[in-house]
Amino acid sequence: MDMMKKVPVREQDPKVRATNFEEVCLGYNREEAEAEAARCLNCKNPRCVQGCPVSINIPGFIMKVKDGDVKGAYDVISEASSLPAVCGRVCPQETQCEGKCVRGIKGEPVSIGKLERYVADTAREMGIKPQMPAEKNGRKVAVIGSGPSGLSCAGDLAKMGYDVTIFEALHKAGGVLVYGIPEFRLPKEAVVEKEIDNVRALGVKIETDVVIGKSTTIDSLIEDEGFEAVFIGSGAGLPKFMGIPGEQALGVFSANEFLTRSNLMGAFREDSRTPIMRPRKCVVVGGGNVAMDAARTALRLGAETHIVYRRSEEELPARREEVHHAKEEGIIFDLLTNPVEIHEDENGWVKSVTCIRMELGEPDASGRRRPVEIPGSEFEIECDAVIMSLGTSPNPLISSTTKGLDINRRACIIADEETGSTSKAGVYAGGDAVTGAATVILAMGAGRAAAKGIDEYLRAK
Amino acid sequence: MFKILTKETLAPSIFKMDVEAPRVAKHALPGQFLIVRVDADGERIPLTICDYDSEAGTVQIVFQVIGGDTHRMSQLEVGDCFHDVVGPLGRPSDLTEMPIEELKKMRICFIAGGVGTAPVYCQLKWLKKNGVEVDCIQGARTKEIIILEDEMRSVSNLHICTDDGSYGIAGNVCVALQQLWDEGRRFDRVVAIGPMIMMKFVCQLTEKLGVETIVSMNPIMVDGTGMCGACRLTVGGEVKFACVDGPEFDGHKVDFAQAMQRMRLYKTEEGRLYLQAKEGATHHGGCGQCG
Numbered sequence: 212m213d214m215m216k217k218v219p220v221r222e223q224d225p226k227v228r229a230t231n232f233e234e235v236c237l238g239y240n241r242e243e244a245e246a247e248a249a250r251c252l253n254c255k256n257p258r259c260v261q262g263c264p265v266s267i268n269i270p271g272f273i274m275k276v277k278d279g280d281v282k283g284a285y286d287v288i289s290e291a292s293s294l295p296a297v298c299g300r301v302c303p304q305e306t307q308c309e310g311k312c313v314r315g316i317k318g319e320p321v322s323i324g325k326l327e328r329y330v331a332d333t334a335r336e337m338g339i340k341p342q343m344p345a346e347k348n349g350r351k352v353a354v355i356g357s358g359p360s361g362l363s364c365a366g367d368l369a370k371m372g373y374d375v376t377i378f379e380a381l382h383k384a385g386g387v388l389v390y391g392i393p394e395f396r397l398p399k400e401a402v403v404e405k406e407i408d409n410v411r412a413l414g415v416k417i418e419t420d421v422v423i424g425k426s427t428t429i430d431s432l433i434e435d436e437g438f439e440a441v442f443i444g445s446g447a448g449l450p451k452f453m454g455i456p457g458e459q460a461l462g463v464f465s466a467n468e469f470l471t472r473s474n475l476m477g478a479f480r481e482d483s484r485t486p487i488m489r490p491r492k493c494v495v496v497g498g499g500n501v502a503m504d505a506a507r508t509a510l511r512l513g514a515e516t517h518i519v520y521r522r523s524e525e526e527l528p529a530r531r532e533e534v535h536h537a538k539e540e541g542i543i544f545d546l547l548t549n550p551v552e553i554h555e556d557e558n559g560w561v562k563s564v565t566c567i568r569m570e571l572g573e574p575d576a577s578g579r580r581r582p583v584e585i586p587g588s589e590f591e592i593e594c595d596a597v598i599m600s601l602g603t604s605p606n607p608l609i610s611s612t613t614k615g616l617d618i619n620r621r622a623c624i625i626a627d628e629e630t631g632s633t634s635k636a637g638v639y640a641g642g643d644a645v646t647g648a649a650t651v652i653l654a655m656g657a658g659r660a661a662a663k664g665i666d667e668y669l670r671a672k
Numbered sequence: 673m674f675k676i677l678t679k680e681t682l683a684p685s686i687f688k689m690d691v692e693a694p695r696v697a698k699h700a701l702p703g704q705f706l707i708v709r710v711d712a713d714g715e716r717i718p719l720t721i722c723d724y725d726s727e728a729g730t731v732q733i734v735f736q737v738i739g740g741d742t743h744r745m746s747q748l749e750v751g752d753c754f755h756d757v758v759g760p761l762g763r764p765s766d767l768t769e770m771p772i773e774e775l776k777k778m779r780i781c782f783i784a785g786g787v788g789t790a791p792v793y794c795q796l797k798w799l800k801k802n803g804v805e806v807d808c809i810q811g812a813r814t815k816e817i818i819i820l821e822d823e824m825r826s827v828s829n830l831h832i833c834t835d836d837g838s839y840g841i842a843g844n845v846c847v848a849l850q851q852l853w854d855e856g857r858r859f860d861r862v863v864a865i866g867p868m869i870m871m872k873f874v875c876q877l878t879e880k881l882g883v884e885t886i887v888s889m890n891p892i893m894v895d896g897t898g899m900c901g902a903c904r905l906t907v908g909g910e911v912k913f914a915c916v917d918g919p920e921f922d923g924h925k926v927d928f929a930q931a932m933q934r935m936r937l938y939k940t941e942e943g944r945l946y947l948q949a950k951e952g953a954t955h956h957g958g959c960g961q962c963g
């Protein structure tokens with residue numbers, strides 16, 4: 212075995228998986244996991260841990276994997292993370308833990324994400340559960356939103372003995388994990404629902420179909436329903452459009468609509484009642500994880516799919532693995548390209564998009580080189596669907612109905628990073644609602660920090 | 673669970689139900705809507721809130737069978753439950769935010785078409801309770817499908833019209849409005865709720881008459897909370913999401929041609945699915961029924 216290289220992980224063949232919604236990556240088995248774990252040098256000063264936003268004791272759990280002690284490894288991870296089966300699958304490891312691993316200097320880093328996933332999946336199969344709650348203290352805390360931040364905050368508070376209720380606007384719990392990230396990357400029944408069941412097993416109640424700001428308000432939860440503290444983990448779900456001509460044509464969707472229909476409503480299944488367009492040729496605008504997910508969904512629904520992104524490959528914000536998988540499956544990348552107009556046929560359906568070529572100029576505020584149009588380089592891509600994946604911002608439903616809750620210019624709730632406290636006493640916030648669209652692990656970390664903050668606040672009260 | 677407490681057939685394929693939904697009932701106001709799912713695999717179906725009793729914790733819906741899920745809803749009986757009811761969604765009618773004294777001075781004419789009658793009733797009832805008197809034109813194709821007549825009469829100065837002249841004024845709601853106008857009646861505001869095509873023609877007429885007009889838009893929706901953008905409309909040249917910015921808008925600013933085109937989005941797929949379900953193996957397509 213070449214110690215400079217990762218133990219390869221088994222994946223579905225690209226040609227086969229391009230036509231189904233089953234998970235792409237099949238994960239390590241025991242031998243593979245133990246062989247990969249043996250590559251870890253158990254560093255004294257593990258740089259990988261600095262790269263993990265929640266500081267999982269990475270060599271600690273990997274050594275247990277090497278010794279075949281999955282339960283021990285799971286306990287080590289659980290000290291820092293409550294969603295390892297999810298994070299092992301969706302974290303951008305190449306810029307976080309694995310990006311810092313010393314093994315990566317000369318060869319390939321240790322496959323930390325795949326090992327984390329192996330531990331979480333195996334623990335689940337073995338029926339290992341997270342530790343049970345302490346004695347109930349009877350104090351009520353409300354959590355708004357059931358995404359990674361809300362689930363982790365609720366789980367931690369329940370373990371501390373609080374009586375926690377999650378309020379979720381949609382009919383199913385999980386946030387982006389159920390409505391956004393597709394089945395072929397994150398299986399819903401096998402993984403996400405099990406993680407949510409674990410949170411329920413801690414005694415957390417989940418009330419779906421409650422839109423805070425509409426069905427009730429934060430002030431009313433506190434004044435009328437006896438909640439002593441509230442955590443807001445409502446995410447950043449408001450989609451952006453480009454504002455170019457033709458955007459109202461039939462066949463133009465936000466990535467959120469397309470993915471929600473497919474994932475939350477199950478429209479990718481032939482027998483689903485929810486309609487979804489099965490495009491022939493589809494243009495997805497954007498270069499993030501959301502764009503990759505929309506493109507790979509459209510591809511699986513039968514479309515020739517193009518990603519149109521205004522910067523170059525290097526700047527693609529999506530995880531490396533997703534870009535790699537997308538290419539393997541046959542997604543066409545039109546880089547340094549930006550749409551300027553969408554054209555309709557006589558019935559109002561999309562028939563083509565005019566794009567313009569871009570080149571990279573001076574670095575902008577984000578430090579990335581700013582794309583500028585090349586005059587006269589317009590060309591047309593013929594297609595019947597366009598999916599806009601340009602990023603999202605927090606929904607104003609909560610901030611506009613909660614007195615004394617401060618937000619910034621980008622509509623994000625202002626909260627303390629350490630404790631999650633906001634400008635309003637007893638109200639805490641974290642995850643995408645605070646940072647704008649970010650990552651699962653950051654949202655989870657923020658939820659856990661806020662659980663500590665809430666506990667301290669309520670003990671002092 | 674969201675239990676059905678009453679069920680009534682108002683006209684062939686139009687049903688009225690009272691449903692237990694305490695959180696929705698407590699915060700609902702006229703003009704808002706809710707979303708139901710009939711069962712665990714159900715579509716998210718938006719319906720206007722037609723009445724609510726915050727004490728009893730119930731809301732009233734009136735719906736017409738259009739396709740698969742409204743058909744499934746019509747099969748539910750008293751004692752059965754909806755899998756989900758979420759709301760109230762959207763903004764309340766701006767009438768509910770005006771000072772009552774001002775409302776009492778306003779001359780308002782509501783125009784109700786088809787199932788749009790039910791949401792109009794909700795607003796009329798609220799106005800009546802607050803001592804505001806208004807006119808209402810209620811239109812239908814024919815006498816048989818006029819719904820809620822007694823209720824409507826009890827809360828407004830009602831003018832009924834039918835396209836075929838089988839009851840009331842002969843002609844559509846625009847004919848009726850023009851007739852009132854010609855008789856010398858004047859209005860400061862028209863509120864039109866019904867099929868999009870009706871609202872469009874009402875707006876064309878009131879633009880000529882110079883009367884401010886509010887319409888209630890019902891585009892295709894998914895989440896109803898501003899997350900998907902499926903419900904977007906162009907109003908006064910700006911993109912608006914009907915589920916959070918509406919559903920009520922200034923009718924003279926709505927781009928109806930575009931809104932009506934967007935309604936067709938899932939007609940093909942939808943119709944196909946429904947016909948497939950209904951006709952099973954006998955459905956081979958090609959008859960043109962499913963567009």
Ligand SMILES: Cc1cc2nc3c(=O)[nH]c(=O)nc-3n(C[C@H](O)[C@H](O)[C@H](O)COP(=O)(O)OP(=O)(O)OC[C@H]3O[C@@H](n4cnc5c(N)ncnc54)[C@H](O)[C@@H]3O)c2cc1C
Nearest residue numbers: 356358359360380386387391423446642643649650651654
């Ligand atoms: C398609 C897609 C792919 C992604 N891929 C990755 C990836 O590969 N790796 C990664 O790390 N991150 C990825 N992300 C980002 C990641 O999913 C988010 O950063 C993370 O989910 C944020 O968690 P959250 O708990 O803050 O919010 P969310 O997951 O957004 O959950 C918020 C929840 O709150 C609910 N809610 C909102 N408003 C209200 C209200 N008023 N009342 C009640 N409930 C409300 C929402 O319905 C939702 O369920 C992806 C995101 C998307 C959309």
Ligand SMILES: Cc1cc2nc3c(=O)[nH]c(=O)nc-3n(C[C@H](O)[C@H](O)[C@H](O)COP(=O)(O)OP(=O)(O)OC[C@H]3O[C@@H](n4cnc5c(N)ncnc54)[C@H](O)[C@@H]3O)c2cc1C
Nearest residue numbers: 705718719720734735736738739740741742787890891892
């Ligand atoms: C804000 C709002 C308020 C409404 N209030 C009422 C009401 O009080 N009474 C009533 O009878 N109907 C009302 N409607 C219309 C009602 O939602 C549709 O008739 C219903 O969704 C059709 O569902 P279906 O499965 O039976 O039909 P299908 O034709 O099988 O269609 C199902 C799919 O198409 C969408 N769809 C089809 N027609 C419509 C439509 N007219 N509007 C929105 N989405 C549609 C559905 O969301 C669903 O995705 C309202 C719509 C909106 C947006």
Ligand code: SF4
Nearest residue numbers: 263298302307308324
């Ligand atoms: S949580 Fe994410 S960043 Fe941390 S070790 Fe796991 S995969 Fe790496």
Ligand code: SF4
Nearest residue numbers: 251252254259312313
């Ligand atoms: S940096 Fe790499 S080799 Fe060192 S402990 Fe972390 S995973 Fe193991």
Ligand code: FES
Nearest residue numbers: 896898900901915
């Ligand atoms: S229905 Fe999704 S944004 Fe309005």
